[in-house]
Amino acid sequence: MYPPNFNYVRAGSVAEALSLIASEDDAKFLAGGHSLVPAMKLRLDAPGTLIDIGRIDDLRGISYGSGDENDCIGPLTTHSTIASSNLAAALVEAAGGIGDPQVRNRGTIGGNIAHADPASDLPTVLTALGATIRVENPSSARNIEAASFFTGLFETSLEENELITVIAVPREGAGTGSAYAKLFNPASRYAVVGACASVTVNNGVVSRARVAVGGLTPMATRCGSVEAALEGRSTDAINGASAQVASDVGDDILEDIHASAEYRLGVIPVYVERALQAACARAAG
């Protein structure tokens, strides 16, 4: 298989990438290419121009914050780099479970979230962790909360001429922990369902819970009912709180050859519970 024809241009800097996206018709950015190239080979996408941003070193790497500052991840940072980093535990865990070693060596966090596959792990994790995505166009920049960045099936709030330049993730202080648990498709390692939890625990009481799920909904979904059922209670309430997830995910439940909607709804509380248990264990110690 080969992708449809396209024009290829290479950007040497963020400024050049932004000027190219504004001037080229029907253009897309190419990062690691591990979502875009397969989609093009299957003729699911056929951009007229690819702007290769893969060599812009300013967009690569992790800069750790100190104190209350966020950790800042460049969009070209690969899943393998994140999997061996000191970022929030759930993000490290999820990145290490994407695809396989070869895919993690090339796939990038920016490309992953721009693609916004409903079965992808990182949108769920970034939503639960309360990450902020910084995007730039040729004349301005804005910050988007992860929860409003993902807007639908393969859809984001990115405007046509915008480039993701930073993914900012809160640091985990004492008493805070996070975890990601998924039921994966054995061939692709994509999430049939996935759940991420980030919690703060004080003296056995969960004072703050952030939960998101993916794989069963068109986009990563925050679970306010689960959070409300757990906050202010002891970790013994995890099992009951996890069962609340059905009221958070709405009626639009995905269904495909891998699992029925009914199955996904049936199994998701188990993964919410696993994520919460692991997050609480990490918060404790």
Add this chain to the structure above:
Amino acid sequence: MGVSISLNINGEARSLDNVEPRLLLVDLIREELGLTGTNIGCDTSQCGACTVHMDGLAVKSCTVLAVQADGSDVVTIEGMAEDGQLTAMQQAFWDEHGLQCGYCTPGMIMAGVKLVEGNPDISDEEIRHGLEGNICRCTGYQNIVKAMKVAAQAAA
């Protein structure tokens, strides 16, 4: 509109003109450079038959555009043995019978070399986990895992 690229392939500098941007690295390796040891299996980045090393990392060459490899160091299965002397990983596949039809073998060896690097005491579980991206449809993995353990020790 073709692009000019140069890359270092198995230690040899090569320049190619007029490369179609949509040309995949695996097709560049097989069709343009004539190195047919790298196989195309699923062609959808799942099976790992096309695994090569690019700048020291195992990658699936069916999911890398040749233009993305411009300026890179690429090593294929043909770049493994030196002067007819098999590497530890290749010898271990031979000794432990880590193949039947052999189609997945070049990709297995390229992935395996990176998997065991710096980890002489790698466990069966680590190997199986690390081989998630390489599919074999005949040996059933037993001897592949065995070969990789032997190679890990031999390389240490």
